[in-house]
Amino acid sequence: MMQLFYSPGTACLAPHFLLEELGLAYELVLVDTSKQEHQQAAYLKLNPKGKIPLLIDIFDDKEIRLTESAAICMYLADKYAAQQNAAHLNPALGSVERARLYQWMMYFSNTLQAELLSYFYPERLADNAETAEQIKNHAEQRVAEMLSYIDAELAKSDGDYFLGKSLSIADLFLFMLCRWTRNMHKPARTYTHLSPYLARLVQRPAITNSFAQEALAAPLY
Ligand SMILES: N[C@@H](CCC(=O)N[C@@H](CS)C(=O)NCC(=O)O)C(=O)O
Numbered sequence: 285m286m287q288l289f290y291s292p293g294t295a296c297l298a299p300h301f302l303l304e305e306l307g308l309a310y311e312l313v314l315v316d317t318s319k320q321e322h323q324q325a326a327y328l329k330l331n332p333k334g335k336i337p338l339l340i341d342i343f344d345d346k347e348i349r350l351t352e353s354a355a356i357c358m359y360l361a362d363k364y365a366a367q368q369n370a371a372h373l374n375p376a377l378g379s380v381e382r383a384r385l386y387q388w389m390m391y392f393s394n395t396l397q398a399e400l401l402s403y404f405y406p407e408r409l410a411d412n413a414e415t416a417e418q419i420k421n422h423a424e425q426r427v428a429e430m431l432s433y434i435d436a437e438l439a440k441s442d443g444d445y446f447l448g449k450s451l452s453i454a455d456l457f458l459f460m461l462c463r464w465t466r467n468m469h470k471p472a473r474t475y476t477h478l479s480p481y482l483a484r485l486v487q488r489p490a491i492t493n494s495f496a497q498e499a500l501a502a503p504l505y
Pocket residue numbers: 294295296317322334335336337351352353354401
């Protein structure tokens with residue numbers, strides 16, 4: 285059976301939401317980052333980067349070990365969305381919607397997520413606590429600018445979801461990143477268009493089930 289290695293609330297959340305949306309059978313394997321389990325030999329053997337998440341699946345009778353949250357979402361949607369009657373999660377290859385999906389998945393993962401990692405791990409970018417604090421503050425300001433941009437883009441949607449009328453993996457990925465801003469001075473839930481959008485998403489059974497399975501308590505986003 286497919287396995288998702290997770291630590292509550294981390295970058296495993298988007299793949300977790302997606303596994304639930306797709307209604308797939310999978311096993312959740314806890315690798316608790318708060319106990320440094322991601323740095324222990326057993327996990328490093330599977331994922332030498334020592335990061336969460338990791339997905340293990342069987343592909344053409346061979347085991348595939350996949351890392352990078354966004355890539356895992358794209359892989360799962362490519363492989364399973366049509367099969368699970370959820371083709372809407374993954375617009376057709378070669379379509380304008382698919383191009384827009386690529387654009388947003390890249391922006392979310394290599395720009396917003398990267399900035400959030402600077403916010404959460406500023407000490408890795410600094411030699412002392414004072415500089416780390418500055419880095420954290422600057423990262424928070426840049427995240428706020430990005431959320432303003434995302435909020436304005438969301439306003440252009442002609443439906444309830446980021447790419448229009450259908451839920452896509454971009455929504456699941458963005459929800460995860462928005463959740464990570466919940467303790468900032470200006471969290472994603474306070475933006476005009478993100479506010480009702482996140483409130484709608486959080487009601488999806490796939491999202492509530494994932495939160496329950498990861499034992500995450502309110503505030504959820
Ligand atoms: N780009 C990677 C980032 C993975 C990542 O940094 N995960 C964090 C949890 S959100 C982690 O493993 N942190 C533990 C550490 O860096 O020590 C992805 O999206 O999968």
